[in-house]
Structures are given as structure tokens and as C-alpha cells.
Amino acid sequence: MNSLSILEPATDEACCAPAGTPALGAEEAKQKALVFKALADPNRLRLLSIVKGADGGESCVCDLTEPLDLGQPTVSHHLRILADAGLLHREKRGTWAYYSLVPGALDQTAALLASL
Amino acid sequence: MNSLSILEPATDEACCAPAGTPALGAEEAKQKALVFKALADPNRLRLLSIVKGADGGESCVCDLTEPLDLGQPTVSHHLRILADAGLLHREKRGTWAYYSLVPGALDQTAALLASL
DNA sequence: CCCCGACATTGACAATCATCAATATAAAGC
DNA sequence: GCTTTATATTGATGATTGTCAATGTCGGGG
Numbered sequence: 127m128n129s130l131s132i133l134e135p136a137t138d139e140a141c142c143a144p145a146g147t148p149a150l151g152a153e154e155a156k157q158k159a160l161v162f163k164a165l166a167d168p169n170r171l172r173l174l175s176i177v178k179g180a181d182g183g184e185s186c187v188c189d190l191t192e193p194l195d196l197g198q199p200t201v202s203h204h205l206r207i208l209a210d211a212g213l214l215h216r217e218k219r220g221t222w223a224y225y226s227l228v229p230g231a232l233d234q235t236a237a238l239l240a241s242l
Numbered sequence: 243m244n245s246l247s248i249l250e251p252a253t254d255e256a257c258c259a260p261a262g263t264p265a266l267g268a269e270e271a272k273q274k275a276l277v278f279k280a281l282a283d284p285n286r287l288r289l290l291s292i293v294k295g296a297d298g299g300e301s302c303v304c305d306l307t308e309p310l311d312l313g314q315p316t317v318s319h320h321l322r323i324l325a326d327a328g329l330l331h332r333e334k335r336g337t338w339a340y341y342s343l344v345p346g347a348l349d350q351t352a353a354l355l356a357s358l
Numbered sequence: 359c360c361c362c363g364a365c366a367t368t369g370a371c372a373a374t375c376a377t378c379a380a381t382a383t384a385a386a387g388c
Numbered sequence: 389g390c391t392t393t394a395t396a397t398t399g400a401t402g403a404t405t406g407t408c409a410a411t412g413t414c415g416g417g418g
Contacts, residue, residue, distance in 0.1 A: 150292070
């Protein structure tokens with residue numbers, strides 16, 4: 127299972143939450159921290175910002191390496207982390223890989239904060 | 243200047259934002275990443291959760307070390323990071339240090355995501 | 359079939375981080 | 389003033405992370 131489950135509608139424990147919220151379990155905290163870990167880097171925040179504001183809501187890697195002044199492997203690495211966290215969606219068309227914001231992912235992450 | 247300025251009402255550039263949002267500057271991204279760095283640890287998320295749900299909205303360090311199963315210096319270290327990020331407020335009363343959520347800090351952090 | 363362009367993966371390295379043990383500080387009580 | 393108690397700071401160590409160079413993969417011409 128990858129870490130993006132924390133950003134998906136809760137399939138289990140959708141109802142019958144234990145009681146209010148008993149602090150925050152160790153395992154649950156670990157999952158939520160994965161999403162914030164993905165956001166805890168300046169270059170990744172800039173990537174999200176660029177992709178969000180891009181024409182058509184998507185960007186290919188080749189358009190992202192220059193504005194960040196980073197090597198292509200590094201950008202690929204950051205994009206992977208964001209995708210693994212469930213924040214970005216990857217679609218390969220031809221030789222290019224297009225990354226776009228997962229709809230509602232940022233909102234769900236924001237909701238994570240409110241439900242602490 | 244400490245990092246919590248990103249969570250305070252913007253004193254400069256309160257008006258006259260350059261243009262929509264031109265992606266996200268390197269410096270601005272660095273500041274915002276500091277807040278998410280503070281959230282990017284399971285134990286710190288649990289600390290926030292415990293403090294938020296605590297009676298009176300505050301907890302002293304001695305009440306936090308046991309539920310996390312961490313040493314006292316480590317808990318102190320995490321609390322400092324959360325306080326430096328502008329998420330927690332520290333108040334010393336007698337020998338004890340009481341930590342409480344900075345009002346609105348979590349909401350402002352959530353707003354940070356929406357304004358990417 | 360071979361080459362080229364776009365992207366991903368691997369390996370290495372420096373930097374940062376989480377944790378603990380030991381020590382320092384500081385307030386309270388005797 | 390000393391002892392105790394609660395918290396902070398320092399130093400050390402193992403783990404994680406961000407970055408790049410080198411290499412691998414895969415699709416699209418020629």
C-alpha cells in the first residue's frame with residue numbers, strides 16, 4: 127500500500143470513529159506525516175505551484191527543470207515523492223510525462239490539519 | 243526574524259500582490275517549507291493532537307513524554323520546533339512549561355496550501 | 359535496425375535530522 | 389544555601405534526505 131491512502135476517502139473506519147479522537151495513534155500519525163514530508167521541501171512546493179498554475183493544469187518534466195535550476199534526475203525524484211504522496215498524478219503521453227494536481231488533494235491535506 | 247512570520251498576517255505586501263501568483267518564489271517557498279517541515283514528523287503531529295485535545299488546551303512537558311514513549315529532551319526538542327514554526331505557544335508557570343496551540347495557526351497553515 | 363530525445367533509476371556524498379545520555383538552568387521548598 | 393523537580397541545551401550517533409553524475413529504459417523517427 128502506498129502512502130496516498132491517507133488522502134483518499136476512508137474506506138474502513140468510515141463510520142464508528144472510536145471516540146471523538148483519542149489524540150492520534152502512532153500509525154495514523156506516521157501516515158499523515160508522509161504527506162507533510164512531501165510538502166516539507168521548498169523545491170517541491172514550487173513544483174506544486176508551477177503545475178497548479180500551468181496551462182491545462184499540467185506540466186512535463188522538461189518544463190520544470192529550468193525554473194527550479196535543478197538537474198533532471200532531481201526534478202524526477204521530487205515529482206515521484208509528490209506523486210507517491212497522492213498529490214500529483216502522472217500521465218505518460220509519447221515520450222513525455224505530464225504531471226498534474228490530483229483534484230482535491232490539497233484540500234484534503236488542509237482538512238488533515240483541521241482534524242488533528 | 244524567526245520562521246513564524248509566514249503564519250502571521252502579511253505586514254508587507256499586504257496589498258499590491260505582483261500578479262495573480264507568479265508560481266512561487268524561491269525565498270517564499272523556503273519560508274513555507276519551514277512550517278511543513280515542522281509537521282513532517284509523526285511524533286510532532288501527535289504532540290499537536292494531544293495539546294489540542296488537552297484539558298484547558300494546554301499541556302506541560304511532563305504530560306507529553308509518556309504518551310509518545312520518548313525521552314524528555316526529545317520531547318522538548320520537538321516542542322521547540324513546533325513553537326519556532328509558530329504553531330505552539332510556550333508559557334512558563336513556576337517550574338512547569340505549558341504548551342498550547344497558537345490560535346488560528348493550523349487554519350493559516352491550511353490556507354497556505356490553498357494559496358499555492 | 360539504430361539513434362536520439364525524454365524520463366526514470368542507481369550509486370555516491372554531503373547535509374540535515376531524530377534520538378538519547380549527560381549536563382546545564384531555573385524555580386520551589388526545606 | 390542546599391536539594392529536588394521540571395525543563396532546556398549540548399554532544400554524539402545512526403538514519404534519512406537532497407543533489408548530482410552515470411546509466412538504464414522506452415518511445416519515435418530516420
